[in-house]
Amino acid sequence: MCLRFSAAMPLSTQSQADDEQYVLVASLDNARNLSNILKAITFKDHAIFNATPNGLKVTVEDSKCLQANAFIQAEIFQEFTIKEDLVGFQVNLTVLLDCLNIFGGSSVPGVSTALRMCYGGYGFPLTLFLEEGGVVTVCKINTQEPDEPIDFEFCxxxxxxxxxxxxxxxxxxxxxxxxxxxxxxxxxxxxxxxxxxxxxxxxxxxxxxxxxxxxxxxxxxxxxxxxxxxxxxxxxxxxxxxxxxxxxxxxxxxxxxxxxxxxxxxxxxxxxxxxxxxxxxxxxx
Amino acid sequence: MDCVVTGGNVKVLAKAIHSLSRIGDELYVEPQEDGLPLRSVNSSRSAYACFLFAPLFFSRYTITSEEAFRCKIAIKSVQAVFRSLASLEKTVEKCHIELDRKKNRITFTLYCKHGLLKTHNLSFQDSESLQAVFDKDSYANVFRAQPRLLVDTVVHFPPSLEEVTVAVSDDRMWFRNHVDDEAELSKAMLTELCLASDEFDHFAVRAHSSVTFCLKELRGLLVFAESTGLPISMYFDEPGSPVVLSVTDSVLEGNFVLATLSDDPNHRKNNTRRAHTPPPPPPDDFMNDDIDSYLIAMDTSMAPGPSATGPPTPPLAEPTYSKQPVAASHRTRIHSEEEEEEEEDEPADSDGPPNKKFCSLFFGSVLPPSSQMSTQPVKSQVVLASDSEDDTQAE
Missing domain, CATH: 3.70.10.10 (Proliferating Cell Nuclear Antigen)
Structure with a gap:
């Protein structure tokens, strides 16, 4: 993971050209909407992310006996652009949560961290642009080869x-x-x-x-x-x-x-x- | 035993159990005709607490009229039944307690809002009877105060503080933190609070004295007293004799009996030395202590079994002691000393500084040496003793 701090670079000024290189771009006005739900499935470090045009599915497993999935529909995001039918990667969930709360995760009403999450495809890191009060933090989290989630055949x-x-x-x-x-x-x-x-x-x-x-x-x-x-x-x-x-x-x-x-x-x-x-x-x- | 607690009394019961959990690890239950006593004692037997709930406290209280039954339960598991104290009042409508002797279990059933039914089946062990003997009327100094006064007083002491000293004059009471002799006085912070007699509901001083006792148990009782709004009464005499704290209303009575530090350093040394060099030489001043009137005693003799003939002998009323309890008490004293040694970090030095802990002091001042006991009849002797069961439980 690497961090880059820069002042006065609101997320909205990110040039559209930059987005060309990403297969997945998802933006949230309030990063807590993502971090909270991820906390509900944090019991192991490795999380499998699967994005489809419908939204994001995050999977965490334990001992091949337990599986937790969090579903965040595309509508939850202010922007959700995906260039492929399915984009999958695996990241360390604890690190991701730490990044999402990098501004302290304040719950004061009216103060929220804006998030822009970008993924360039296989082998690229997951890039997070986080902004709060005009300060932008860029976090890059290395991605891993995604595991295949277990199918519990629960029908x-x-x-x-x-x-x-x-x-x-x-x-x-x-x-x-x-x-x-x-x-x-x-x-x-x-x-x-x-x-x-x-x-x-x-x-x-x-x-x-x-x-x-x-x-x-x-x-x-x-x-x-x-x-x-x-x-x-x-x-x-x-x-x-x-x-x-x-x-x-x-x-x-x-x-x-x-x-x-x-x-x-x-x-x-x-x-x-x-x-x-x-x-x-x-x-x- | 089969009883039902309803409404706000469920919380009172729960608070009492939480208070008792500050004392010891086990809850002693001994249903009686005149109510349900819940008791606890700490491992060194220097603190004892009892809540007696009158039959009127319950919406239903029935006990099987067979011979006396008593048992002990791990207090943690009873606490777990009433874990969410804050929501208890809002969620629990009724609590049903049933003691099933055949299945050896006690069942707590909580009838909660929305029809939720919580059933806890806890196992119990048969136990000795646990009873402290003390006479509140014999104490020289008696006080009664609203719980708020004492809560506001002890709040000034840090949570890490173990012991507090209470001193009285004709019209004042002082609370101060107790500082170890061994501790460096230059580094220690002293906190002292002075309460005027008019802040108390009752203030009667016959002996100007000061006693030092554990704060933890007092805090436990304060939590209970504050939530029930009951005034706290305090009884004490002189250093070394126990302090009694009690709360009473028409349907319940709670008594906490806590050992106090003996302030005589020579006395203390004697106690420690005695433990390390058997046979113990009886200290000359021991018999001069007016022990019989105020010391607490744990009557831990086993209840007579169903086959036992004749009435149970009340050991405390006996002018002379039989050999058996003497042996038991002697063993316990040694056992408790051993326990302390284990707790100590550095190896115990027999000529080292006297152990400050309450238990040894308490036992030391309460228990005359066994040799003395068997030869000299002591009038209404009191004994702090455990039965052999406890010995085997020592870790």
Whole structure:
């Protein structure tokens, strides 16, 4: 990564000719709209970026058992120009986040960092132009050969059980999960206990039960009783996404794979999605 | 035991548990006809706290009328049940506590807003009875103040400060930070606050004295008192005898009993030396101490089992001590000394400076040497002792 500081060079004065060399140019008036959602999937350094004309998809994986995706639609960006159908690269997510917050990531209303993110294609660095208060910082982050994201083959036709909850109701249980428990067990059932989170820790077990008629439950579609366990260490990072989100959809398929989809509203009221896939830990009889 | 706590009382219960967690690692539960006592004691047994919740505190309070049952639970896991204290009042409508002896577990069920049901099944261990014996009426100095006064006082002390000294005259009370003898006085900062008697609700001084005790436990009680708005009463006599802090209202009573530092350096040296050179020579002045009236004692004798015949012997009322508890207490004292040595960074030097810690002082001043105990009858002797279970738990 290299940094170049220059004064009084607003992003708008970047010549259009410069853009010719890039296969991807994306601009945001408020860099926080990108950094916040990336924070929701920061649990490993390497992030795979895939840009299509629809927008940007950022993928982070852990232990071949967990995958998190953040989707930032093209409309979220003030400018989103892509010259190819698919542009893919891999960067260090921690470094990228540090760059996006290079001006301190102030949350004072009216003060925001403008971002122009450019990528020249295979082998080129990811170039960030960040501007706040007339000061421009240019960051270049080396890109890496993109890995192929794992296909979890999670297909909506195989979904056995699905609930949509207001995130508010899950935040507290997730924040107080017993971390001495190795697993988080999720039970979804058309009959009692409907939707249950369980932990089995050193000092005993804990269950959190949500009735299907709770006013926090926006949708309840459970067809079959399913109990699956997921590694706590894998699911814990999803708490970051939960904290940002306003709604969460919890789905399990016939194999017990878990999909958590978070609806995130950014500072400008626009909607983005974060998605977590997780493999079940073991078969529960 | 089966009880239900509703509304604002859930938060009171939670705050009490958080206060107790400042004392020790375990929560002692011993349901009784006249209410639910929750107790805790620190590892060196120099601080003890008990909250007694009257049956009226609960919306429902039933106990099985079998023989006395007592257990202890890791306090951290009980704290976890009431983790989000801030939102507790808004989210929890009802708390149901059920003790299942057959399954050896205690179940906390929280009925929350939006129909969310939180169930915590915690395992427990059988335990000895834990009881401090103290008589608040016998104390020379008695004070009562609104929690705000004490909160505003201790806020001036840094969080790292371990001990605070409280001194009284006829119409004033001073709080000052306690500075170690070994610490370099030139480098230490001294903070002293003076409170006039009219700031207290009650101010009765019979003995001009000053006591030094741990601030951590006081802070724990203050958090509780402040949230419940209950005045704090403080009882103390002279250095070396415990200070009692208590809060009371119609449905609950909380008592914190804290050891105080003995201010006599010779006495202190004796204690330390005694621990290192058994058999311990009894200090001459020991019997002159008026220990029986104000020292706390932990009655840790095991409860009589179902097969036991006859009423349980109240050990504290016995004029002479049986051999068994003496042995236990002696062992505990040594055990606690060992623990301290482990905590120390540099190797313990038997002729080194006296250990300032409360535990040794407390044990030293409370426990007469065993040889003395077995030969001389001591009137209403008090003992700070642990049962053997605790010994095996030593790390």
């Amino acid at each position: 909506s036709t195989n979904v056995t059980n699905k609930v949509i909850l207001q995130s508010e109701s899950l935040k507290e249980p997730f924040s107080e999960l017993d971390m001495t428990s190795e697993v988080l067990q999720i039970t979804m059932s058309p009959s009692q206990p409907y939707f249950r989170l369980s932990t089995f820790g050193n000092s005993g077990n804990a269950h959190y039960d949500y009735p299907k008629d709770s006013d926090m439950m926006e949708l309840f579609q459970c067809t079959k009783t399913q109990t699956n366990r997921y590694k706590m260490s894998l699911l814990k990072p999803s708490t970051k996404a939960l904290a940002l989100s306003c709604k969460v959809s919890v789905r399990t398929d016939s194999r017990g794979f878990l999909s958590l989809q978070y609806l995130v509203r950014n500072d400008d009221g626009q909607i983005c999605f974060v998605e977590y896939y997780c493999c079940p830990d073991e078969e529960v009889e």
